[in-house]
Amino acid sequence: MSVLIDLFTLMAVGSGLLFFLAGTIGLLRFPDALSRLHALTKADNLGLGLIVLGLMPQAGSALGALKLLVIWLLALFAGAVASQMIARLVQGGRGCGRG
Amino acid sequence: MTGASLFGLAACVLIGLGLYGVLAHAAPLRRVLSFNLLGAGVFLLFGVAARRGAAAGLPGDPVPQALVITGIVVAFAATALALMLLRRLTALRAAERAADGLRDDPKGR
Amino acid sequence: MRAGMMNASLDAVLVVTLLAVALFSVLARQARAAVIGFIAFGLLLALAWVRLGAVDVALTEAAIGALTAPLLLGASAFAGTEKPASPPLRLALAALCALIAGTLAVIVLAAPEPAPSLAMQAVAPLGALDLGNAVTAVLLAYRALDTLLETVVVLLALIGIWSLAHDENWRDAPASPAAPSPPLDLLARVLPPVGLVVAMHLLWVGADAPGGKFQAATLIAAMGLLLMMAGLTPPPALGDARLRALVVAGPAVFLAIGLAGFLFPGSFLAYPDGWAKPLIIVIEMALTVSIALMLLLMLLGPGARKPSA
Helix, strand or coil, rough: CHHHHEEEHHHHHHHHHHHHHCCCCCHHHCCCCHHHHHHHHHHHHHHHHHHHHHHHHHCCCCHHHHHHHHHHHHHHHHHHHHHHHHHHHHHHHHHHCCC | CCHHHHHHHHHHHHHHHHHHHHHHHCCCCHHHHHHHHHHHHHHHHHHHHHHCCCCCCCCCCHHHHHHHHHHHHHHHHHHHHHHHHHHHHHHHHHHHHHHHHHHHCCCCC | CHHHHHHHHHHHHHHHHHHHHHHHHHHCCCCHCCCCCCHHHHHHHHHHHHHCCCCHHHHHHHHHHHHHHHHHHHHHHHHCCCCCCCHHHHHHHHHHHHHHHHHHHHHHHCCCCCCCCCHHHHHHHHHCCCCCHHHHHHHHCCHHHHHHHHHHHHHHHHHHHHCCCHHHHCCCECCCCCCCHHHHHHHHHHHHHHHHHHHHHHHHCCCCCCHHHHHHHHHHHHHHHHHHHCCCCCCCCCHHHHHHHHHHHHHHHHHHHHHHHHHCCCCCCCCCCHHHHHHHHHHHHHHHHHHHHHHHHHHHCCECCCCCC
């Protein structure tokens, strides 16, 4: 049973890391701010989500697992707000030609 | 080499790097940043001492750790004061420049 | 054995990244890039503290780093254009600093093995305090004087910042950092309750697990700053008597309990038998409020002229 759980953790965390790698490559290689944001949200949402999902059975207690979940939700929320704000800045600069 | 001494070496490099930054940069903000790097190196040395002194079922000696926590907060206070001084200095210089500009037209920038 | 290898390589990757980011921060051409490098450095440093087994320090570093970030980013707008030292001088400085770093490295590597440690002796008497977290116990037992002086230093720094105001604005509110936008508004309405709960949790578990007043206070200050940045709360007037009373409440309570130590157990900052734990809780609570307020006010800066309506 514990082997199965470990396998699940490895798979989930591994694929989460893959999303982080893709997101980082996107951040470095994409040409403009909006597409970089697009790449980053993948790392934040899916990457972190998969890592948290993989770590939850390893947390040892229901409370620990719940804390991990809350961390993911908070990161999601903060990430969404930060992306919105950056995107607004980009749009504002482009839309009306103001600096 | 143990993990702790690896971090000890990193702390030495940070101290050297921070000191170089403080001496080589003339811009105040860069000096403040470098000084913080230097401080981080010193704190890290404390952390390595704490780690090496681990005993009694603790991950590290709590006395240096407590000192570092105090140090981090004091470093923040000093940084905040330095940056506010910098802000005031910049404002004063700008005002001075504006006054100069009014007095003897285009020469003074 | 394999776990040891894993840990060693993890440490190596962390150290290399940490030093690379630090180097970037020192050598970057633009001040803003240097600041961003420094912020990343702070996050990695917090990870390094976790690896060193100092979770209390890691929490402090991460929290304080998050508060320093807006301060530094704001200051990068005032970065001077002063030229760095000339290349030959820089070379000489680099050699000098490398020499100093090398000497320190020799000292670190020559440290005796196993390390002499007084941790046993330091921890043994702390059992009387009934605190599970040795770091918290040290901060409020032997090093209580440090903790007291530290809050006074923070207070002095705050007074220093306040004194940068123009004479006529000394009692006014600082310039508002508000830059309202709908997403920020949402964040500032949803996050502070969560942040306050987490701060209370950090303060309370600080007795037995990593956490404590500094970490909690930093979090509360960050929530306050968020409210003001979203424009939901205006910065307070610095001349307000209640505000000033709250700022000095922590150090004052600490000092009063310390002085009371003269009367009963017989020396400064000594806690009477059996009263240590409740007194420590009172001190921690009062200090949390004061430190949170001081950190927030430091970020806001000196009193400023009201923008004429």
